[in-house]
Amino acid sequence: MIELKFRVSRSEDVMDGHFVPNITMGAPILACVSKGVPGIFMDCHMMVAQPEKWVKDIADAGGALYCFHIEATTDPVSLIHLIHEHKMQAGVAISPDTPSTAISEEVGEFADMLLVMTVYPGRGGQKFIERCVPKVAELRARFPDKDIEVDGGVGPKTIDICANAGSNVIVAGTAIFGAAEPEQVIAGLKATVNTAQAKIASK
Ligand SMILES: O=C(CO)[C@@H](O)[C@H](O)COP(=O)(O)O
Numbered sequence: 001m002i003e004l005k006f007r008v009s010r011s012e013d014v015m016d017g018h019f020v021p022n023i024t025m026g027a028p029i030l031a032c033v034s035k036g037v038p039g040i041f042m043d044c045h046m047m048v049a050q051p052e053k054w055v056k057d058i059a060d061a062g063g064a065l066y067c068f069h070i071e072a073t074t075d076p077v078s079l080i081h082l083i084h085e086h087k088m089q090a091g092v093a094i095s096p097d098t099p100s101t102a103i104s105e106e107v108g109e110f111a112d113m114l115l116v117m118t119v120y121p122g123r124g125g126q127k128f129i130e131r132c133v134p135k136v137a138e139l140r141a142r143f144p145d146k147d148i149e150v151d152g153g154v155g156p157k158t159i160d161i162c163a164n165a166g167s168n169v170i171v172a173g174t175a176i177f178g179a180a181e182p183e184q185v186i187a188g189l190k191a192t193v194n195t196a197q198a199k200i201a202s203k
Contacts, residue, residue: 027054027057027058027060027061028061030042030044030058030061030062030063031060031061031062033062034061034062035062040062041064041065042061042062042063042064042065043064043065043067043091044058044063044064044065044066044067045067045091045093045115045151045171046058046066046067046068046069047069047121047122048068048072049072050072051066051068051069051072051073051079052073052079052082055079055082055083055086055088056086058086058088059086059087059088063088064088064089065088065089065090065091065112065113066083066086066088066089066090066091067090067091067092067093067113067115067149068083068090068091068092068093069092069093069094069095069121070092070093070094070098070102070103070107071094071095071098071102076092076107077106077107077110080092080107080110080111081110089112089113090110090111090112090113091111091112091113091114091115091149092107092108092111092113092114092115093114093115093116093117093121093151094114094115094116094117094135095117095120095121096117096118096119096120096129096131096132099135100116100135100138100139100142103139105142108139108142108143108146109143111146112146112147113146113147113148113149113169114139114143114146114147114148114149115148115149115150115151116132116133116135116136116139116148116149116150116151116167117132117150117151117152118130118132118133118150118151118152118153118154118158118162119151119152119153120152124173124174125173125174126152126153127153128152128153128154128157128158129152129153130158130161132150133161133162133165134165136148136150136162136165136166136167137165137166139166140165140166140167140200141166147168147169148166148167148168148169149167149169149170149171150162150167150169150170150171151171152171153174154170154171154172154175154189155172155174155175155176155185155189156175156185156188156189159188159189159192159193160192160196163192163193163195163196163197164196166196166200167193168193168197170189170193172185172186172189175189
């Protein structure tokens with residue numbers, strides 16, 4: 001299945017730091033998309049400083065998954081519960097300089113998805129940061145049943161390392177939107193992840 005991922009941020013509020021094309025927008029636009037494409041799964045990556053503030057707005061706009069940054073909150077467990085109360089899945093993201101251990105056992109167990117950023121949050125088209133990949137393997141070992149997403153600089157040249165580390169949700173912006181034949185890129189990314197997942201499952 002192809003999902004659409006929405007990067008949600010406001011100019012005054014940006015932190016500095018499945019297959020998903022990536023688009024930047026806020027709740028009003030999400031609401032229009034939700035209305036125009038009934039049943040769409042909107043994976044909302046909240047690159048905002050106070051993620052608690054936007055849960056209701058995003059839920060009301062039709063968000064299906066609300067992913068916040070662990071660096072942006074002091075109480076991730078309560079935030080996950082709040083997201084679930086609003087009938088959305090909860091994702092927890094870590095930026096490139098944040099270790100995987102920032103995700104406690106409790107947070108990892110309650111979350112539906114863990115996101116390892118492989119670029120610094122802010123814009124598309126950045127270079128893949130390979131030193132982030134071991135965090136994917138660490139989280140996969142600790143949380144074998146969770147969705148683990150990678151985001152940033154992921155495409156045909158970097159998918160192998162992500163998939164083999166255990167990532168099963170891939171965000172790709174430039175690699176898809178910049179391709180002459182996006183369908184082929186998506187098919188290649190999917191095949192690589194499916195093969196790696198089958199290998200991991202057979203161990
Ligand atoms: O939101 C971010 C970075 O801030 C990422 O989702 C990138 O926008 C992904 O785009 P590419 O790196 O694939 O071009």
